[in-house]
Amino acid sequence: MTATDTLTAPAKAARGGGAAPQLKVRKLEAWYGESHALHGVDLDVYPGETVTLLGRNGVGKTTTLRAIMGIIRKRKGEVEFEQKSIMRVPLHRIAHAGLGFVPEERGIFASLTVEENLTLPPVVARGGMSIEKIYEIFPNLLERRTSPGTKLSGGEQQMLAIARILRTGVRLILLDEPTEGLAPVIVERIGEVLKVLKAHGVSVLLVEQNFRFASRIADHFYVMDHGQVIDSFSVSELPSRTEALNTALGV
Amino acid sequence: MSATHADTIVMPTRKSPVPAITFAGLILILAILPAFVYPIFVMKLLCFVLFAAAFNLLLGYTGLLSFGHAAFFGGAAYVTAHALKVWQVTPELAIIAGVVTSIVLGLIIGVVAIRRQGIYFAMITLAMAQMFYFFCLQAPFTNGEDGIQGFSRGNLFGIIDLNETMNLYYFIAAVSVLSLALIWRIVNSPFGQILRAIRENEPRTISLGYSAQRFKLAAFVMSAGLTGLAGALKALLFQFATLADVAWQMSGEVILMTLIGGIGTMAGPVVGAGILVGMQNFLATSGLPVTMVLGGTFMICVLLFRRGVVGEFLHLLERRKG
Amino acid sequence: MTTIFGVALPVLTGQFLIGLINGSFYALLSLGLAVIFGLLRIVNFAHGAFYMLGAFAAWMLLNYAGIGYWGALFLAPLVVAVVGMVIERTMLRALYGLDHLYGLLFTFGLALLLEGGFRHYFGTSGQPYAAPEALRGATNIGFMVLPNYRGWVVLASLVVCLGTWAIIEKTKIGAYLRAATENSTLVQAFGVNVPVLLTLTYGFGCALAGVAGVLAAPLFQVSPLMGSNLIIIVFAVVVIGGMGSILGAIVTGYMLGIVEGLCKVFYPEAANIVVFVIMAIVLLLRPAGLFGKDS
Numbered sequence: 001m002t003a004t005d006t007l008t009a010p011a012k013a014a015r016g017g018g019a020a021p022q023l024k025v026r027k028l029e030a031w032y033g034e035s036h037a038l039h040g041v042d043l044d045v046y047p048g049e050t051v052t053l054l055g056r057n058g059v060g061k062t063t064t065l066r067a068i069m070g071i072i073r074k075r076k077g078e079v080e081f082e083q084k085s086i087m088r089v090p091l092h093r094i095a096h097a098g099l100g101f102v103p104e105e106r107g108i109f110a111s112l113t114v115e116e117n118l119t120l121p122p123v124v125a126r127g128g129m130s131i132e133k134i135y136e137i138f139p140n141l142l143e144r145r146t147s148p149g150t151k152l153s154g155g156e157q158q159m160l161a162i163a164r165i166l167r168t169g170v171r172l173i174l175l176d177e178p179t180e181g182l183a184p185v186i187v188e189r190i191g192e193v194l195k196v197l198k199a200h201g202v203s204v205l206l207v208e209q210n211f212r213f214a215s216r217i218a219d220h221f222y223v224m225d226h227g228q229v230i231d232s233f234s235v236s237e238l239p240s241r242t243e244a245l246n247t248a249l250g251v
Numbered sequence: 252m253s254a255t256h257a258d259t260i261v262m263p264t265r266k267s268p269v270p271a272i273t274f275a276g277l278i279l280i281l282a283i284l285p286a287f288v289y290p291i292f293v294m295k296l297l298c299f300v301l302f303a304a305a306f307n308l309l310l311g312y313t314g315l316l317s318f319g320h321a322a323f324f325g326g327a328a329y330v331t332a333h334a335l336k337v338w339q340v341t342p343e344l345a346i347i348a349g350v351v352t353s354i355v356l357g358l359i360i361g362v363v364a365i366r367r368q369g370i371y372f373a374m375i376t377l378a379m380a381q382m383f384y385f386f387c388l389q390a391p392f393t394n395g396e397d398g399i400q401g402f403s404r405g406n407l408f409g410i411i412d413l414n415e416t417m418n419l420y421y422f423i424a425a426v427s428v429l430s431l432a433l434i435w436r437i438v439n440s441p442f443g444q445i446l447r448a449i450r451e452n453e454p455r456t457i458s459l460g461y462s463a464q465r466f467k468l469a470a471f472v473m474s475a476g477l478t479g480l481a482g483a484l485k486a487l488l489f490q491f492a493t494l495a496d497v498a499w500q501m502s503g504e505v506i507l508m509t510l511i512g513g514i515g516t517m518a519g520p521v522v523g524a525g526i527l528v529g530m531q532n533f534l535a536t537s538g539l540p541v542t543m544v545l546g547g548t549f550m551i552c553v554l555l556f557r558r559g560v561v562g563e564f565l566h567l568l569e570r571r572k573g
Numbered sequence: 574m575t576t577i578f579g580v581a582l583p584v585l586t587g588q589f590l591i592g593l594i595n596g597s598f599y600a601l602l603s604l605g606l607a608v609i610f611g612l613l614r615i616v617n618f619a620h621g622a623f624y625m626l627g628a629f630a631a632w633m634l635l636n637y638a639g640i641g642y643w644g645a646l647f648l649a650p651l652v653v654a655v656v657g658m659v660i661e662r663t664m665l666r667a668l669y670g671l672d673h674l675y676g677l678l679f680t681f682g683l684a685l686l687l688e689g690g691f692r693h694y695f696g697t698s699g700q701p702y703a704a705p706e707a708l709r710g711a712t713n714i715g716f717m718v719l720p721n722y723r724g725w726v727v728l729a730s731l732v733v734c735l736g737t738w739a740i741i742e743k744t745k746i747g748a749y750l751r752a753a754t755e756n757s758t759l760v761q762a763f764g765v766n767v768p769v770l771l772t773l774t775y776g777f778g779c780a781l782a783g784v785a786g787v788l789a790a791p792l793f794q795v796s797p798l799m800g801s802n803l804i805i806i807v808f809a810v811v812v813i814g815g816m817g818s819i820l821g822a823i824v825t826g827y828m829l830g831i832v833e834g835l836c837k838v839f840y841p842e843a844a845n846i847v848v849f850v851i852m853a854i855v856l857l858l859r860p861a862g863l864f865g866k867d868s
Contacts, residue, residue: 069762095764107759111751119745120752121763168764316674363853366860370616370673371812375856378809381802382849389842499805503681510678542689549682553675554667 020083022047022203023068023099023172028077030060030067037063039227040077043205045172050194050204052214055224056250061207062104064224065174068205069101070094081172096124100170104177104207106161108149115145118164128169129200137196138163155186162193172203179210187213211249223248274432281424290420291488296528297427298485303508303520304434305477310506311515312438313470314450318373318502319360319380320478323353325497326383327479328486329393335487336402337392341409346483353479354472356383361471365464368453377499384497398493399486413487423484430477435517437473446470500542507545510552513559522560580838586717592834593827594723594792597730598624598785600826602807603814604734605781607822608741610811611754612774615665615676620807621800622687623779627653627786628795629691632702642705642791650783657779661772669771684801691797699794726788733784734823741819750774809852815865825863 021044030038038060045051053061067075070091079086081097089097100121109117118134118141135142138159144152152160158178165173178194179187187210194217197204208214214221215238223231223245231248233241284293302324309315327349334345360379364372387393404413413419437443448456449463457463486492495501504527512523530548534541552559558566576582602620609617617623630649634640640648660683668675704722711720741747753760753767761767786800793799807826814825829848837844855863 071758071762091758091761092764092766092768095762101759101762103759107756109752109755111755112748116748120748120760120765122765124764316677363856366856367812370677373674373677374616374808374812375852377805378812378849378852381805381809382846382853385845385849389845503685506678506681540689540693542685543693544689546682546685546687546689549685550664550679553679553682554664557671557675 019046021045021080022049022082023205024078024080025064025068026078026080028064028067028075028079030063030072030075032063032072032074037072037227038067038075041067041224041227041229043222043229043232045203045205047171048198048201048203049219050198050206050217051220051222052206052208052218053222053224054208054211054214054245054249057209059224060227061224062176063227065101065176065205065207069099069174071101095121095168095170098125098169098171100165100168100173102161102165102173102175102178104180106157108152108157108160110148110150112149113146114141114149114152114160117149117160118145118167121164121168123168125169125171127171127200129163129166131167134163134167137193155182155189158182158186158190159193162190162197166197166200166202170202172205173197174205176207177209178206179208179213191217211245270435274428274435277431278428281428285417285420290416292528292532294420294423294488295485296525297423298481298488299505299508299524299528300521301427301430301484302478302481302505303512303524304431305474305481306505307509307514307516307520308434308437308477309470309474310509311519312443312450313446313467315365315467315471316369316373316506317364317376317471317474318499318506319364319376319378319383320475320505321497321499321501322356322360322380322383323475323478324482324485324501324505325387325492325494326356327353327482328492328496329387329399331483331486332399332402332490332492333392335405336399339405342405342407342413342487345405346480346487349483349486350476350479353482354476357472357475357479358468361468361475365467365471377502380497380502381499384494384499387494387497393492393494396494398491400491400493402490404487404490419488423488426480426484430480431521434477438517442466442469503549504545507549507552509559510557511548511559513562513565516559516561516565519559519561526560578839583717585835585838588834588838589831590717590719590723590727590834591837592831593727594830595833596827596830597727598789598803598826599807599810599830600734600823601730601781601785601788602803603810603822603826604737604819605778605785606807606811607814607816607819608737608750608781609775609778610816611819612750612757613665613669613676613771614673615668615680615775616673616808617775617778618677618680618804619683619687620680620779620782621802621804622684623653623657623782623800624786624789624803625691625797625800626656626687627783628702628790628799629695629786629797630783631787631790632700632795635702642787645790646784646787649787650780653783653786654776654780658772658776661775665775666768666771684804688797688801695797697796697798699796699799702790702795704791722791726792729788730785733781737781738819738823806848809848813848813852813855813862815862817862818864821862821864 023045025041025043028038028041029036041064043051053064055061063072066072068079070086070089081099084097086094086097109120112120118131140156141160141163149157149160162178178190182190191213194204206214206218218235220234221232222229306317306320309317330352331345331349334340334348335342360376363379364375367375388395393399404419406412407422411418413422445456445461445466449466453463482496508523508527509520510523511526512521513519531541534544556563602624606617606620609615627649630652631642631645634645634648665676665679668679708722708725711718712724741750749760749765749770753770757767789799810825810829811822813829814821829851832851833844833847836847
């Protein structure tokens with residue numbers, strides 16, 4: 001069976017349509033040591049959706065992703081993935097539930113070659129992309145497959161960071177600031193990659209500072225402040241919200 | 252892992268509320284103790300209390316774990332013994348010679364070791380001390396495996412005969428109390444505050460304009476000198492100096508004393524030295540394997556008891572206060 | 574007779590060989606330390622004790638179970654690995670996330686416990702352990718007569734060191750290990766069972782010490798304290814090489830063994846301390862060590 005056989009058609013945004021959310025977060029709190037970073041975050045991601053967390057620096061967007069993933073262990077509240085609680089699942093079992101994570105700093109390993117980086121995350125479910133397919137989409141990774149991962153440019157590293165999660169067959173990806181510090185041309189490329197993800201039916205929970213970028217690919221938005229979600233709206237409401245958002249985000 | 256556990260090897264220092272009373276009490280206890288306990292045992296204890304306190308000056312207040320303090324302890328013991336036996340100087344001069352030796356050794360080892368931090372610092376001090384051990388093993392004046400022994404303690408300042416047990420007792424007690432007071436003074440001085448600042452956050456201290464390396468070296472040399480004083484007193488007390496004083500096991504013992512008592516507390520080394528010396532005295536006659544018990548104690552302390560006796564006590568007190 | 578710098582050639586090659594043998598042990602032991610430190614961030618003070626344990630395991634296998642050298646070469650490291658893994662699972666694990674110095678102190682206590690225990694039951698005098706039949710005798714290799722067992726030790730340690738290097742650099746499990754050394758949380762978030770990886774790595778590092786112990790058994794006597802001074806020299810080797818590099822640990826190990834051996838020829842008084850002197854010089858000139866990246 002090839003990867004493309006199992007692809008589902010891009011799910012229509014199921015919000016309000018009665019379907020259960022794929023990822024359901026309720027009253028999520030988290031701490032860094034003594035400091036209370038999240039004060040009860042509520043959000044949903046429905047199958048096939050791309051959902052973006054907006055907010056200024058330091059309001060807890062990255063922390064939310066890390067707390068959902070279980071990288072921050074000191075947390076409270078409820079996280080359900082596909083109707084099962086993952087709060088008590090050990091970190092190394094989370095990915096096997098179907099959840100993938102691309103950290104803000106990309107996490108490309110210097111002591112591993114590009115190909116080793118690509119094949120490092122274990123395949124957790126069927127339906128992931130094959131290596132051949134990945135090299136087809138990202139030809140420069142094929143070209144540089146034997147060089148150390150960190151010798152790639154920033155944009156290539158980001159591609160690699162996303163590509164290696166595509167391989168694993170996870171059904172939802174937590175993606176932290178993929179466009180940070182990248183040239184517009186590269187940002188464009190990453191936008192295309194996210195559309196490919198969508199076409200494959202993979203859901204994405206995206207943290208993004210680049211609002212223009214996010215507005216082009218997301219189906220739904222959450223706005224965060226002070227460790228909480230303060231607003232939520234769908235892409236169709238975006239035009240009427242732009243002004244209020246600009247104030248909230250301090251653009 | 253409970254967040255209430257100490258996550259770093261050093262604990263915040265707590266100012267003793269009534270240091271003057273504490274020291275007065277210590278002097279009083281030392282004055283009447285010989286009526287109840289063998290003076291020799293108390294003197295041995297005092298030597299190790301001083302050793303542990305000097306070591307804690309470095310670990311507890313500067314955050315540097317030295318695994319090579321036996322070099323200073325044993326080095327000073329050798330020189331003091333040699334000075335008494337061969338040069339036949341008065342005991343105070345012999346002790347000064349021992350202390351100067353350990354200060355010089357502290358400078359040499361310190362300059363090399365402070366170039367790295369943390370575990371590397373520990374490994375480097377261990378290796379440098381081992382080098383000194385091999386030097387002592389081969390140098391003719393140490394008499395190899397036999398050590399230096401069979402000398403008179405001589406007369407303090409040429410007048411007070413230290414071969415009289417009680418004379419020796421009051422001398423060692425006085426020197427120990429003065430040294431502990433000195434350590435207390437160092438810890439609570441501006442210099443001590445800078446050391447603690449380095450321990451907490453070295454880059455920040457540097458950005459404030461302090462040369463962290465120089466302060467660390469100064470602390471290292473002071474600790475070495477005071478350790479040397481402990482070693483010199485021990486040589487004077489037992490009238491011998493051997494390879495055991497410079498061996499790495501001795502460095503391990505002082506770490507254990509400080510750990511059991513409570514790293515970074517003033518009273519910790521006193522309590523820790525008491526427990527360990529008492530334990531060794533007990534084990535020596537019990538037929539149990541001493542090293543094995545020490546090793547097990549070490550493991551238990553690290554796993555369950557990282558604050559040490561005094562540290563746990565203070566922690567309990569603080570929690571009770573709310 | 575040929576002489577170099579006024580030293581007879583056989584003397585020189587003899588000491589060179591002794592240096593190479595010591596270097597083999599330094600390399601095996603510092604390799605194990607580097608592998609463990611890389612992932613667990615624990616300086617394994619008990620490494621010398623595990624080396625002793627390997628030698629004793631071989632001796633016990635022979636005397637209590639009748640299993641000879643070749644069986645022991647495989648079984649003794651396994652025994653050491655199992656002991657190491659049990660300790661990691663039950664105790665060492667509790668120290669992750671604390672100051673690294675606690676790991677050093679704990680394993681120091683473990684070393685005292687193991688060495689003290691064996692000394693209590695076996696005394697300080699060593700137990701003899703014969704080299705296997707096939708490796709007795711000596712071979713004339715032209716410029717010197719090489720005792721077969723010594724040649725075997727050098728060869729075996731080289732194979733084990735290079736094999737370990739290949740596993741780490743060229744295999745999937747090696748890639749996990751390298752990646753987890755850089756960022757274990759992320760590797761775990763990818764779905765790799767890092768806690769098990771930590772246990773296996775500690776066991777593997779201890780097994781390397783066990784291999785060294787079996788190799789050493791016929792050369793030196795099997796004694797409780799055989800590892801206690803060795804570990805300090807190996808620490809110095811590790812400081813010289815810098816802990817970051819696997820290959821660095823191997824190369825530095827052999828190099829310092831040879832330097833030490835040659836020092837015995839030219840300046841025997843300093844042979845015991847030459848490694849420490851080199852350590853001091855390296856630290857003054859290049860604090861991160863010869864192969865170290867961090868500082």
